[in-house]
Amino acid sequence: MTALNDILLRQIGRLGTLSISEFMTQCLYHPDHGYYTQAKPLGRDGDFVTAPEISQMFGEMIGLCLAQNWLDQGAPDPFCLAELGPGSGQLMEDILRATQSVPGFHQAAQLHLCEVNPHLKTQQAERLATHDPQWINSTTDLPALPLFLIANEFLDCLPINQFIATKTGWDEQVVGNQDGQLCFGRRPAGAVKSELPQDAPEGTILELCPAANAVVQDIASVIVRHGGCALVVDYGGSGGGDTLQALRGHEKVDPLSTPGQADLTAHVNFAALQESIRTADICGPVPQGAFLERLGITTRAQALAQKMSGEKLENHIAAHHRLTHPDEMGELFKVMAILPTGGPTPAGF
Numbered sequence: 001m002t003a004l005n006d007i008l009l010r011q012i013g014r015l016g017t018l019s020i021s022e023f024m025t026q027c028l029y030h031p032d033h034g035y036y037t038q039a040k041p042l043g044r045d046g047d048f049v050t051a052p053e054i055s056q057m058f059g060e061m062i063g064l065c066l067a068q069n070w071l072d073q074g075a076p077d078p079f080c081l082a083e084l085g086p087g088s089g090q091l092m093e094d095i096l097r098a099t100q101s102v103p104g105f106h107q108a109a110q111l112h113l114c115e116v117n118p119h120l121k122t123q124q125a126e127r128l129a130t131h132d133p134q135w136i137n138s139t140t141d142l143p144a145l146p147l148f149l150i151a152n153e154f155l156d157c158l159p160i161n162q163f164i165a166t167k168t169g170w171d172e173q174v175v176g177n178q179d180g181q182l183c184f185g186r187r188p189a190g191a192v193k194s195e196l197p198q199d200a201p202e203g204t205i206l207e208l209c210p211a212a213n214a215v216v217q218d219i220a221s222v223i224v225r226h227g228g229c230a231l232v233v234d235y236g237g238s239g240g241g242d243t244l245q246a247l248r249g250h251e252k253v254d255p256l257s258t259p260g261q262a263d264l265t266a267h268v269n270f271a272a273l274q275e276s277i278r279t280a281d282i283c284g285p286v287p288q289g290a291f292l293e294r295l296g297i298t299t300r301a302q303a304l305a306q307k308m309s310g311e312k313l314e315n316h317i318a319a320h321h322r323l324t325h326p327d328e329m330g331e332l333f334k335v336m337a338i339l340p341t342g343g344p345t346p347a348g349f
Contacts, residue, residue, distance in 0.1 A: 004033040004260035009177050017174035017187060020244065021211075024159035024264050029116065033260040036117050036157070049250070050153050051233070051288075051329065052091035055319035057304070059094025061295040062231060065347050066148045067099045069229040072344035076227060077108035079146040084114045084139070084215070085154040089127035095150070096131060110145065112136050139218035147228035149219060155273075156234050156265040158211040162242065163189055163196055165204040170196050173205075175256065182256040205242045207266055213276035220280035220338050229346055230338040233288065236268030237334070243267035270334055283337040283349040289330025291348040292323060 008026060012018060018026075028035050051058040070079065083092050092113070099105045111133045115121050124133060136142065142149075162173040170189035175182055189196065196206060219230045236243075246255040248262040255264055270285045284291075301320045308316055322328040337346050 002033070002258055002260050004030055005182065005258075007033070008175070008182060008259060009180065012175070012177045017176040017185060019161050019172065019174055021159035021161045023175045023259075027259045027262075027264050028157060028159075030260060035260055035263055038117075038119075038260075050087065050091075051323060051333075052087070052094060052152070054322055055316070056094050056097075057297050057300050057320070058292070058323055059091045060098040060300060061292050061297050061348075062091070062150055062152075062233075063095030063098035065231065065295055066095070066150065066229060067102045067105050069344060069346045070105060070146075070148055071102070073146070073227050073229070073340075075104055075108065076146040077104065078110050079108055079148060079228065080112055080143050081109040082112040082114070082136075082142060082147060082149040084149070084151040085157075086113045086115055086124055087120055089113075089120075089124035091150065091152060092124075093127050096128070106131070109148075110134070110143070112142065114138065114141075139215050142218065142222050144222070144226060146226045147219065147222045147230065149228070149230040150233070151215075151219075151230065152233040154234070155209070155212045155215065155232065155268045156236065157263070158209055158215070160207045160209045160244065160266045161192070162244065163192070163206045163208070165196075165200040165202055165206075167202055169193060170200075182259070184256070204240075206240065207243060207269065209266070209269065209272070212268065212273060216273050216277055216338065220277045223338055223340050224279045227340050227343070229343070231346070232268075232273070232285075232336045232338070233333060234268040235329075235332045235334070236270055238269065238271040241267075268334075270336055273336065277338065279341070281339040281341050281343055283339065283345055285334035285336040286349060287326070287331050288333035288335055289324035289326060291335040292330075295348045297324060 029037060031037060086092050111131045113124055113133050114136050163170050164173060170193050171186040172189045174185050174187050176185040223230060243266045244255055246253045246262040246264050248258060253262055274282050305313060305316055324330045337349060
């Protein structure tokens with residue numbers, strides 16, 4: 001049992017069942033007991049490891065992609081260099097190191113970080129102090145400037161709703177209380193049924209993430225007006241199936257077992273994101289492995305390997321494999337770019 005578990009049970013007792021979205025929001029963002037507001041989740045001592053913690057090469061490739069597109073769009077000065085969910089600050093540190101030789105890039109950049117975790121903000125402040133980072137609470141706070149943005153494993157933690165096709169229509173999956181324990185249940189889907197296909201086979205599960213659509217719409221709105229390029233990197237595909245999962249200590253656990261103490265995520269529906277963006281141009285999504293290979297990650301890996309030996313070299317080779325191989329992150333993770341209409345295609349696509 002966790003403190004949040006008892007809070008949720010009392011809330012269900014007063015107000016009734018919770019949608020999956022409401023449950024995820026409480027588990028991840030509760031001001032006192034939410035996973036992202038209290039935990040230190042990243043790294044080998046945390047609950048999961050993201051690409052920037054696997055190898056510096058990931059951030060270097062991302063940085064060079066953004067910098068090249070900045071040059072291709074006329075090197076606007078000033079511009080907003082932004083990251084959503086920057087974690088420990090490792091990715092942005094690697095981006096900035098890789099781009100320090102790009103003439104004018106650092107001088108023109110205004111660094112904005114979207115972060116809610118106070119522990120991680122402290123790490124980011126220490127790691128990125130020389131670049132004068134500014135923090136924002138959401139994508140609605142992005143400045144009215146050309147925007148060059150990275151969102152790596154950000155959208156997968158935004159709350160989803162789940163719907164299940166039955167013989168008589170659609171039900172919504174919910175979280176309820178059974179004998180003092182959190183449990184999954186169902187209720188009629190309600191007004192949202194009009195957004196769901198009417199001929200889906202019985203047992204079909206669909207997940208909707210309005211929050212993710214809103215985030216990319218905010219980003220696209222800035223880019224259409226002011227220019228820029230946003231890279232969205234996450235795991236997912238075209239939607240369908242039950243993808244809700246919980247991670248604790250690098251292991252999958254029951255999403256209901258330790259609310260507030262495990263990371264809850266779901267696959268990103270890239271097809272839905274594309275449909276939600278009407279005014280900007282979209283590139284991709286393409287598999288992460290192919291994207292990184294086109295940017296030259298293997299050449300970079302070979303250059304770094306020349307100064308390595310023994311266990312360090314073995315870890316380096318394993319990191320390259322993990323980032324790019326189809327059986328690791330190379331195929332499951334996708335990369336999508338958001339651009340102004342007619343904007344130059346980013347390297348890697």
